[in-house]
Amino acid sequence: MSSLLLNPHKALFTASSSFPLRSDVNAQILVASRRAATRIVDCRPRASRDSFEAEALPETNAKKKNANRKIILFGSSPPPLSEDRSGAAGNGRGKPGSEASSWGFFQKALKRALAVLSNLPLAIAEMFTIAALMALGTVIDQGEAPDYYFQKYPEENPMFGFFTWRWVLNLGFDHMFTSPVFLGLLILLACSLMACTYTTQIPLVKVARRWSFKHSAEAIRRQDFADSLPKASVKDLGIILMGAGYEVFLKGPSLYAFKGMAGRFAPIGVHISMLLIMVGGTLSAAGSFHGSVTVPQGLNFVVGDTMNPNGFLSFPTQSFDTEVHVNRFYMDYYDSGEVSQFYSDLSLFSLDGKELMRKTIRVNDPLRFRGITIYQTDWGFSALQITKNGEGPFNLAMAPLQMNGEKKLFGTFLPTGDADSPNVKGISMLARDLQSIVLYDQEGKFAGVRRPSSKLPIDIDGTRIVIEDAIGSTGLDLKTDPGVPIVYAGFGALMLTTCISYFSHSQIWALQDGTTVVIGGKTNRAKLEFRDEVNGLLDEVPELVSIDQNLNG
Amino acid sequence: MIFTILEHILTHISFSIISIVIMIYLMTFFVHESVGLPDSSEKGMIATFLSITGLLVSRWISSGHFPLSNLYESLIFLSCSLSIIHTIYKMGNHKNYLNTITASSTIFTQGFATSGLLTEMHQSVILVPALQSQWLMMHVSMMLLSYAALLCGSLFSVALLVITFRKNINIFCNGKVKNFLIKKFIFGKINYWNEKRSAYKNTSFLSFRNYYKYQLTQRLDYLSYRVISLGFTFLTIGILCGAVWANEAWGSYWSWDPKETWAFITWIIFAIYLHTRTSTNQSLQSTNSALVASMGFLIIWICYFGINLLGIGLHSYGSFTLTSKILNN
Numbered sequence: 001m002s003s004l005l006l007n008p009h010k011a012l013f014t015a016s017s018s019f020p021l022r023s024d025v026n027a028q029i030l031v032a033s034r035r036a037a038t039r040i041v042d043c044r045p046r047a048s049r050d051s052f053e054a055e056a057l058p059e060t061n062a063k064k065k066n067a068n069r070k071i072i073l074f075g076s077s078p079p080p081l082s083e084d085r086s087g088a089a090g091n092g093r094g095k096p097g098s099e100a101s102s103w104g105f106f107q108k109a110l111k112r113a114l115a116v117l118s119n120l121p122l123a124i125a126e127m128f129t130i131a132a133l134m135a136l137g138t139v140i141d142q143g144e145a146p147d148y149y150f151q152k153y154p155e156e157n158p159m160f161g162f163f164t165w166r167w168v169l170n171l172g173f174d175h176m177f178t179s180p181v182f183l184g185l186l187i188l189l190a191c192s193l194m195a196c197t198y199t200t201q202i203p204l205v206k207v208a209r210r211w212s213f214k215h216s217a218e219a220i221r222r223q224d225f226a227d228s229l230p231k232a233s234v235k236d237l238g239i240i241l242m243g244a245g246y247e248v249f250l251k252g253p254s255l256y257a258f259k260g261m262a263g264r265f266a267p268i269g270v271h272i273s274m275l276l277i278m279v280g281g282t283l284s285a286a287g288s289f290h291g292s293v294t295v296p297q298g299l300n301f302v303v304g305d306t307m308n309p310n311g312f313l314s315f316p317t318q319s320f321d322t323e324v325h326v327n328r329f330y331m332d333y334y335d336s337g338e339v340s341q342f343y344s345d346l347s348l349f350s351l352d353g354k355e356l357m358r359k360t361i362r363v364n365d366p367l368r369f370r371g372i373t374i375y376q377t378d379w380g381f382s383a384l385q386i387t388k389n390g391e392g393p394f395n396l397a398m399a400p401l402q403m404n405g406e407k408k409l410f411g412t413f414l415p416t417g418d419a420d421s422p423n424v425k426g427i428s429m430l431a432r433d434l435q436s437i438v439l440y441d442q443e444g445k446f447a448g449v450r451r452p453s454s455k456l457p458i459d460i461d462g463t464r465i466v467i468e469d470a471i472g473s474t475g476l477d478l479k480t481d482p483g484v485p486i487v488y489a490g491f492g493a494l495m496l497t498t499c500i501s502y503f504s505h506s507q508i509w510a511l512q513d514g515t516t517v518v519i520g521g522k523t524n525r526a527k528l529e530f531r532d533e534v535n536g537l538l539d540e541v542p543e544l545v546s547i548d549q550n551l552n553g
Numbered sequence: 554m555i556f557t558i559l560e561h562i563l564t565h566i567s568f569s570i571i572s573i574v575i576m577i578y579l580m581t582f583f584v585h586e587s588v589g590l591p592d593s594s595e596k597g598m599i600a601t602f603l604s605i606t607g608l609l610v611s612r613w614i615s616s617g618h619f620p621l622s623n624l625y626e627s628l629i630f631l632s633c634s635l636s637i638i639h640t641i642y643k644m645g646n647h648k649n650y651l652n653t654i655t656a657s658s659t660i661f662t663q664g665f666a667t668s669g670l671l672t673e674m675h676q677s678v679i680l681v682p683a684l685q686s687q688w689l690m691m692h693v694s695m696m697l698l699s700y701a702a703l704l705c706g707s708l709f710s711v712a713l714l715v716i717t718f719r720k721n722i723n724i725f726c727n728g729k730v731k732n733f734l735i736k737k738f739i740f741g742k743i744n745y746w747n748e749k750r751s752a753y754k755n756t757s758f759l760s761f762r763n764y765y766k767y768q769l770t771q772r773l774d775y776l777s778y779r780v781i782s783l784g785f786t787f788l789t790i791g792i793l794c795g796a797v798w799a800n801e802a803w804g805s806y807w808s809w810d811p812k813e814t815w816a817f818i819t820w821i822i823f824a825i826y827l828h829t830r831t832s833t834n835q836s837l838q839s840t841n842s843a844l845v846a847s848m849g850f851l852i853i854w855i856c857y858f859g860i861n862l863l864g865i866g867l868h869s870y871g872s873f874t875l876t877s878k879i880l881n882n
Contacts, residue, residue, distance in 0.1 A: 120828060120831070124825050124828055127821050127824065127825050128821075128825065131818045131822060134814050134815075134818050135814075135815075135818055137809070137814065138811045138814050142809075177809045290804075339681075340682065340685075341682045342682060363682040363685070363802060364682075364683065364685060364686040364688075364801055364802045365801075366801065373804065375802070375803065375804045377803065477803075477804050479804045479805070481805075484800065484806070487806060488797070491793045491796065491797065494789060495789060495790050495793055498785070498786045498789045498790070499786055499790075502782055502783065502786055525779075526779070528772075528775055
């Protein structure tokens with residue numbers, strides 16, 4: 001029974017001998033035509049090209065030779081671009097002279113490579129493999145030292161019986177997303193995309209655009225959806241179709257209408273935008289700069305000092321000679337005390353001191369300047385400014401303290417007494433954010449909380465301390481990425497073309513056969529809705545009560 | 554304060570209504586076709602949709618930000634989108650035998666969200682600075698809509714597989730009846746193809762059981778194709794919005810974060826689904842693509858839930874740990 005499922009055509013033919021159908025011939029042609037007609041992206045240029053061409057262009061005899069020649073040119077040997085343009089001159093396949101042999105060899109190799117690459121099952125297998133490798137990349141911890149893998153995937157006790165650290169390190173799974181295996185597969189997929197687009201989709205578009213009338217009622221009846229209206233005029237049908245949004249062409253007794261042509265172009269657009277994204281991504285990976293820096297409020301740095309190149313195409317630009325000055329770093333808080341946003345007021349100066357730009361950045365709102373982008377990513381506590389017994393102000397540097405969890409903690413120490421003695425005692429001050437400082441006395445007991453803005457003094461062990469200011473430091477990430485415009489273009493194109501390819505390309509043929517109109521139609525995606533729609537439209541065609549001699553217009 | 558009470562009430566209303574609706578569906582399934590009940594179940598679904606939407610809106614108002622900042626809210630949004638799909642499908646079609654899938658998905662997600670497992674996340678929390686962006690609405694809502702659509706479509710495909718291979722298993726089991734059933738199957742198929750060619754040319758007698766089963770599988774196949782292509786469009790837009798947002802916030806549009814990677818894997822699997830549908834062998838096409846879509850179902854759950862359970866990477870806003878209630882029991 002399973003073999004029956006796998007080979008229904010066989011079942012069809014065996015059954016036809018026992019149950020009389022309308023016509024076996026029709027059934028066979030139905031199968032063949034459906035195979036040709038429903039194939040949208042099947043990347044097998046050779047086998048079905050002829051039958052498809054026979055279905056779609058039986059009538060344009062005048063153009064047939066040229067069209068045939070053009071299509072045969074594609075089908076049998078996809079030519080390099082120069083030959084395509086000289087197509088009118090005939091098959092300019094081989095150049096005369098001594099170059100013929102090497103050129104011909106190159107052409108044959110190219111043709112064979114294209115045929116192999118545009119195989120759809122191969123592309124599907126590639127996609128599966130890439131997906132599997134990516135899944136593996138999330139399971140195996142990336143970027144650790146080799147020692148880690150020695151311990152995690154030991155040879156004495158291999159996972160699943162064979163998976164040891166040798167697999168991980170030799171195949172590059174510890175840096176999966178930049179490993180040669182993964183990148184090679186991506187390149188292969190890109191080649192398959194290009195080959196498939198070139199050999200199959202572009203010719204398909206050319207054929208789909210060449211609309212043709214069908215001049216025989218049989219040809220029309222063979223469509224997926226076929227019907228006939230006994231007393232009707234093809235012109236009425238044309239008007240109703242136009243009202244429903246179709247583009248209608250009427251030539252004598254025959255009619256051709258289509259809608260949603262964009263749905264045919266869109267898959268090409270999808271593939272091209274994916275290629276664009278890949279190109280942009282490659283450019284990003286090879287040619288960008290990245291750096292991060294933590295700058296206390298009030299200090300500055302030069303852009304070029306912080307940046308590191310990413311790949312072999314990274315070239316520093318003129319804008320690297322800019323100096324960035326952190327005017328102010330501050331944070332906003334919710335009523336509950338949680339941080340709501342970080343702000344850094346930055347000024348950019350050229351090296352001779354002229355101010356070029358000033359902007360306050362925050363998370364999700366970076367600064368862009370001549371190709372460089374500065375992001376607010378982190379923050380720190382640089383120093384605490386206090387006065388002690390009226391003297392000062394002193395700047396005490398704050399150090400980050402290790403704690404479990406994500407919250408930061410900074411602390412500093414103000415020694416009372418001899419600072420050089422080994423058992424130095426002093427006042428400790430801790431802070432989670434720039435808002436409030438917690439003070440502890442010499443024994444480590446809690447002394448009080450102060451806010452820098454209040455300027456209230458606190459007495460601890462006889463010392464009067466006033467917290468003047470909390471100086472924060474901002475964590476900035478700098479980046480320049482030449483591939484971003486290309487990638488964004490690819491993103492936009494991909495979003496648009498994916499939406500468009502949801503539409504269905506519907507075609508309707510009709511023929512005035514005496515007083516009957518024979519209608520046939522097909523669509524590539526929305527089959528059920530198409531049938532309902534056409535049924536509805538056909539219901540609206542007026543029935544002619546008295547037949548006029550001047551019916552055919 | 555009003556809004557928290559309102560929220561509370563709406564949560565309970567939505568959960569109870571949808572439980573009732575599921576009960577009604579189950580009853581109509583077992584106790585065939587009680588007259589007044591399908592109508593009330595439709596109304597029940599609309600009521601559920603309205604109450605879930607009301608819940609989300611009241612959360613939005615009370616917390617001041619779009620209600621999509623942690624796992625609980627995203628689950629509510631998911632059940633809302635599933636009920637949207639259910640309503641759209643109901644408005645467009647008259648046959649409603651696929652309600653069981655959409656309605657039960659809604660109840661499962663809603664039930665899980667409101668259950669005791671996630672109580673610590675029920676309160677609305679304030680947004681951390683990285684989430685304070687317009688992109689939050691666009692990216693997360695697109696992703697959840699796409700998850701809903703893709704889940705529906707994959708469930709249709711799973712149903713298709715179950716029906717197809719159940720037929721197989723039955724026929725395998727009954728040896729003597731085998732030939733008879735085979736003939737019925739072919740006959741039903743031939744007649745269906747005839748029917749497809751010309752909608753108005755009805756040939757005569759049909760083998761009822763297999764014909765309807767075949768028609769059901771065809772319909773499931775078609776529906777899953779349409780729903781999955783819609784979900785694929787949303788998924789594409791969602792992933793790309795996320796990439797643009799990441800570039801604005803963190804400086805890099807793709808950093809191979811586990812959640813990003815798994816979303817990409819989901820995208821690839823459904824792209825494979827769409828490509829397998831172009832193959833020429835008709836029944837093989839539907840079975841193959843249904844297999845791929847079923848794989849996609851599992852992968853969506855890994856992408857949505859599994860990564861959040863691990864709690865690693867830049868997307869850790871959605872992470873959670875099962876409450877101590879479960880662990881202590």
